[in-house]
Amino acid sequence: MMDQYGINTANSAFASTAEAAEAIADEIGYPVAVKIQSLGVHKTEIGGIRLNVASGGVKAAFNDIIEHAKNAGVSYQGVIIQKMAKPGLEVIVGVKHDPQFGPVLLFGVGGIYTEILHDFSLRICPITESDALEMIDELKSKDIFQARGKIYDKTAIVELLMKINSLALKEKIKELDLNPVFIYPKGGDESYCVVDVRLIE
16 A cells, blocks of 8 residues: 555565565565564564564564464464665654544654654644645654754655545545654655554554
8 A cells, every 4th residue: 555655665575474484585685674464463562573683583583473473362464574774763654534534644753752752743634735844843853853963854754744645535544653754864865764554444
């Protein structure tokens, strides 16, 4: 679904066996992330993710994650093998369907700080590019977009928010979380990369 809307995500593929996971990782290139594929589950809460897995470690990571999923009593389909993305400024973009207002778009500080800082802004879809810029500027920590001598690409954030806005209006989804999304400084080869997607239809 992300590709359909031109949303840049880290290179990844699904694997249902340890052997398939290793073959995919060999093709994608190391290091990789190995993540449980389980609908509506927070991967970190059940021990369902391993990062920076090197060559020779994918099968063990696969088996360990599946064992954690079984112990947690959650259903799973397999794992996602994902190329490790270049680190950047972490933000979250989300959508939740409100029974009264329809899709509501969220933008905020992402990664491990999402639930600690609670620094985010909301808009009812559809939004305009001006709305998207306001969502960025409403964050209490908005100064992080030009900190430590780096100027992060707000234009790329606006483009991403507009694409998610279109997705939210066209697709029937209950919830969508993109967290983290890595935002990169202006002038680089990439402007952003979606690292993790959680979708509830």
